Amino acid sequence: MENIFDDFNSIDWRTWDTFYAFDTLGRYWIENERIIAEAANIEELNNKPNWPPKSDEEIIEFQHEAKIARHLHDEIMVPIFRYSTVVMLYSLFESELLRLKQNVEKSSGKSPVDSKELKGGPTEQILRFLEAFYSINLKSINEFSKIRDIQKIRDCIVHCLGDVSISRDKDYLIKHSAVRSDLDIGVGYPIEISESYIRDGIELMWGFFIKTFKLCGWPVKDEWQRKQWAKTL
Secondary structure (H helix, E strand, O other): HHHHHHHHHHHOHHHHHHHHHHHHHHHHHHHHHHHHHHHHHHHHHHHHHOOOOOOHHHHHHHHHHHHHEEEHHHHHHHHHHHHHHHHHHHHHOOOOHHHHHHHHHHHOOOOOHHHHHHHOHHHHHHHHHHHHHHHOOOOHHOOOHHHHHHHHHHHHHHHOOHHHOOOOOHHHHHHHHHHOOOOOEEEEEEEOOOOOHHHHHHHHHHHHHHHHHHOOOOOOOOHHHHHHHHHHO
């Protein structure tokens, strides 16, 4: 019993809450990808043609009817679910940045101004605040610029329904897609997001916060550094 309380009392909540949140989101995403894929397989099994194709034309027809059976899941549910996951992922990043700022204040003493008084949006305000009053430069962390790319994808999803042609970041996003095999961006069709893009996003943010907490001098439990999301470190 004492060991249980010792483990609980050894938790540094300044870091534990953040990793628990990202791990929960990651497991939620994996489980729902599995559920959608399983439902698509069942739908295909129940509704695909029950005759064996014997010619090239019949193979094409067979594949087309099987695709129709999977349409709801593959062409509608998967893209929308991945859009929502990207939005949740970046929202979580912003909320954990705010938690970081609040914990820094609690640990080091309140600053003379509130971050909201600084220029920029919520994320930029927190970054300026931490650098100005606590000498914590989060922009120096390698993962940060790549996380900003995720923000631009999130913005296009939220404000343009994934239509790059009407995004203010159109040119940037098309160039960004050219160097990523897990992201398909072009004019005339909505952004296509792969499983690996979302996994990479979680890993980037995981690595970002491990390095951030080390900058702050806060301990990160070994169990978090061994998690699957820590692969990029």
